[in-house]
Amino acid sequence: MAPNLPFKLNNPELFRDKSYVDGQWVESTSGQRFDIVDPGNGKVFASCPTNTADDVDKTVNAAHAAFLKYRTLNPRKRAQLLYKWDALIRENVSDICQILTHETGKPLAESRGELDYSLGFTWWFAGEAERIRGTVATPAIDGRRVFTVKQPIGVAAALVPWNFPVAMILRKCGAAFAAGCSIVIKPSPETPLTVLALAALAEKAGFEGGVMNVLTTDLENTPGLSEALCRHEHVKKVSFTGSTRVGKLIAKICADGLKKVTLELGGNCPVLVFDDANLDQAADAISALKWRHAGQACITVNRIFVQKGVYEKFINIMLERAKKLKVGHGAKDDTTMGPVTTPRSIDKALSLVEDAKKNGSRILIGGNKLEIDGGYFFEPTVIADAKDDLMLAQEEQFAPIAAFFVFDTEEEAVERANNTSMGLASYFFTKNVDRTWRLLENLEAGMIGMNTGNQSAAESPFGGIKQSGYGKESGKDVAIDEYLITKTGTMTVEGL
Known part of the structure; x- marks a missing residue:
């Protein structure tokens, strides 16, 4: 019993x-x-x-x-x-x-x-x-x-x-x-x-x-x-x-x-958002990926690359969605983001945020541990102007941290997205059909989400390349x- x-x-x-x-x-x-x-x-x-x-x-x-x-x-x-x-x-x-x-x-x-x-x-x-x-x-x-x-x-x-x-x-x-x-x-x-x-x-x-x-x-x-x-x-x-x-x-x-x-x-999954993307479509998909299980998924987006022309606009769209998250015990009806699963995850999240602060990134919201009923809670965190040499860009975050990186050209974005030892999943949002095919072939990952966030399904082969x-x-x-x-x-x- x-x-x-x-x-x-x-x-x-x-x-x-x-x-x-x-x-x-x-x-x-x-x-x-x-x-x-x-x-x-x-x-x-x-x-x-x-x-x-x-x-x-x-x-x-x-x-x-x-x-x-x-x-x-x-x-x-x-x-x-x-x-x-x-x-x-x-x-x-x-x-x-x-x-x-x-x-x-x-x-x-x-x-x-x-x-x-x-x-x-x-x-x-x-x-x-x-x-x-x-x-x-x-x-x-x-x-x-x-x-x-x-x-x-x-x-x-x-x-x-x-x-x-x-x-x-x-x-x-x-x-x-x-x-x-x-x-x-x-x-x-x-x-x-x-x-x-x-x-x-x-x-x-x-x-x-x-x-x-x-x-x-x-x-x-x-x-x-x-x-x-x-x-x-x-x-x-x-x-x-x-x-x-x-x-x-x-x-x-x-x-x-x-x-x-x-x-x-593990994964260090990038997402590329281009100037011609449907920004609401991208924000909905990326938000669902990023905040699910407080960021603790191998295929979650780790690095959010946004083209310069829509960079600030897209961050603001994502920021508004993040502000609506309700953090609390998972069994409560109004909770939309629960705790991290282990206390060591909080320590890691704090170290990632501190490293970003020291290196000139903007912490737009969050960045702190939350004291709620003795649970392992961390604020939904949005970081702008992230750099490729930050800890949060070099390793799997496994935390509720959305870090934004700006880029100019497709070639630059692909090179930076691939600049990791991992290769589990990559995502992109664009309405250019030629670019879509180029990105499918050029991004180094076992799974590619094209104008799509969560892509895992029973009928779809799941697995990575490189050190994923x-x-x-x-x-x-x-x-x-x-x-x-x-x-x-x-x-x-x-x-x-």
């Missing part, structure tokens, strides 16, 4: 505060637990088991045993399981949103938006399960036929962040389950309850024990547990979403076992291929 939670659940069975291993709800071998804090007030409201590397072997072995059975399940039955899981999540959206809001701090409307977006993955991959295809070919040598078959790779490990826990789980699990893989999930210490609620519904949907497993742990034990997962002989695929620094470490560890890896890493990672999640064929191997057969046939 759920403890005395600060919110009411219509379905109390959704609250799970134990790890999920081989179809059982279990404590860790250490017997220790860690606290879950509501970032909207800084108060502890639940706890979860502190799993360590000692819990990995048993869990992965159970996942491997489940994989040997699950991989033989025909694609239609895998699709039916995914559809059932999808339906159960839809039935329990309001409860999941409550848990999500109290773990991440995001407003309930944003939590609902994440659920709506995330359910696209279960629906999409349920359809993809029956569309995995091999090939048949006639080779150059007479009397032979060459064919390929696609088979599930094995146990997958999913290492997921706290900013979009529902989306990360359904995107990774959707592809893995459709392909025929089992999975071990290590959720972020900030958001284990949301992930465990999804596991409870997967169990109810009929996924057998061991197909989906969740090991919770605290910040201190995250590196050791994650490394043990990556090194385990039965883990054949690792999918990580998080920082570039940690992604590089995971890539090094997985290289020892030549494991298949998908890395969706490699591999794709979601989309047609590419995402599910991350969980498959291709086996080639060559046959000599008499009489041909």
